[in-house]
Amino acid sequence: MEFVHQTLPQRVRFAPGQAAAGVAAEVAELDGRRVMLIASDREAEDAARIAADVPVVVSHHEVAMHVPVPVAERAREVARQHRADVVLTIGGGSATGLGKAVALTSGLPVVAVPTTYAGSEATDVWGMTEDGTKTTGVDARVLPRSVVYDAGLTLSLPVDLTVASTLNALAHSVDALWAPRADPINAALALEGARGLVSALPAVADEPEAMPGREGLLYGAYLAAVAFTSAGSGLHHKICHVLGGRFDLPHAPTHAVVLPHVLALNAPFAPDAERRLADVFDADTAVAGLEALRRRVRAPGALRDLGLRESDIPDAAEAILPVVPASNPAPVGRDELERLLHDAWEGTDPR
Known part of the structure; x- marks a missing residue:
């Protein structure tokens, strides 16, 4: 055997029925005091419940499939205006992807709470779409610092x-x-x-x-x-x-x-x-x-x-x-x- 393998640094918390407590613990681990919450309109109510015990300074719900560049730019501006120090994403791959887009230019740590099986939360891959072309890249800044998995959050997925x-x-x-x-x-x-x-x-x-x-x-x-x-x-x-x-x-x-x-x-x-x-x-x-x-x-x-x-x-x-x-x-x-x-x-x- 001759190969080089790289393991990426990330905390992973499996917490059935304990998403809110897990999120609070992970944000505290990062000393987060100004959290930007990213979740789609469809996920907004559950996201607010999960994030109830963390210091959310802004909730951002403009989430779109394939992360169009204008959507990413607006989210980055929201993070800047509210002086966010942690990005919390709750949802599927689109929400995670938008959090990564913010992290790519700001370096802010991301805590990801998946509600689907997309897997984006475990990768250092980002992707954005402009003029019909999806560009992807690899950058250590976009790898979520921690992931909270709660299988109960996937029950609403048809x-x-x-x-x-x-x-x-x-x-x-x-x-x-x-x-x-x-x-x-x-x-x-x-x-x-x-x-x-x-x-x-x-x-x-x-x-x-x-x-x-x-x-x-x-x-x-x-x-x-x-x-x-x-x-x-x-x-x-x-x-x-x-x-x-x-x-x-x-x-x-x-x-x-x-x-x-x-x-x-x-x-x-x-x-x-x-x-x-x-x-x-x-x-x-x-x-x-x-x-x-x-x-x-x-x-x-x-x-x-x-x-x-x-x-x-x-x-x-x-x-x-x-x-x-x-x-x-x-x-x-x-x-x-x-x-x-x-x-x-x-x-x-x-x-």
Whole structure:
């Protein structure tokens, strides 16, 4: 074995039913006295309850998918005007992403409280969108200093969004197996994360109020995100970032649709990773296992259902081609990208 692995510094607090106490403890750990609370309008009431015991000087609710640059700039100005010393984000990946945008230019510490399985809270990756282009980067300043996981906060997430968000998390595990900085430690985290997600998702789909299943999803999503942020962004995420930024497709459902097609493309060229993923799914092949799970939980199946037009495919392939990672197991050119995108658009069975 010869590799270099970097572990990112972050406090993680699993606190079932104790989000408010956990947030208060983490803000106190940072000596926070002027907290900027970021949460969408939909999350505002719960966010106020969770943040009741911390010194919030401003609550900011302008949260948008893919973090448009003007939205980020307005949030940064709010933080500056109120002299915030800690940013507290409560919500899904969009809320976390906006907190990261503030941290990127201010250096303010972020405390993240996820209410979905997006995994952004465990990464040092930021992303913002301008003029139809989503730009991403890596910066230590955006890694939340601490994360408070309370599975009870995910109970209000509808089953269809739970499924899509979980498959987004699973994509972190899959990408980590062949991303630019893939290594054995990342693989171990990715596969354990995938195992947690795969075992918990059917239980949650059947019984959305079942706390053990929700806790299993958060555990799996965290491990998957840690593996992903260490390994880097693979082909799957490059594709989804282009689709999201350029065509404003919904984040988690897009990941859920694209994942099986990227896996089907790469699996024949990465036999060891494929075999280990197949074991996670307890299936003959990883592609068959993923497809069986997707059908079991009624996952979204086609990009055309999410708003992508067939005529958009050549433009999408053109934008993706320059960012295809050199580490991708399968050779990828324009033809392969257009074929993959068309299959995903149509909802073709990846098997």
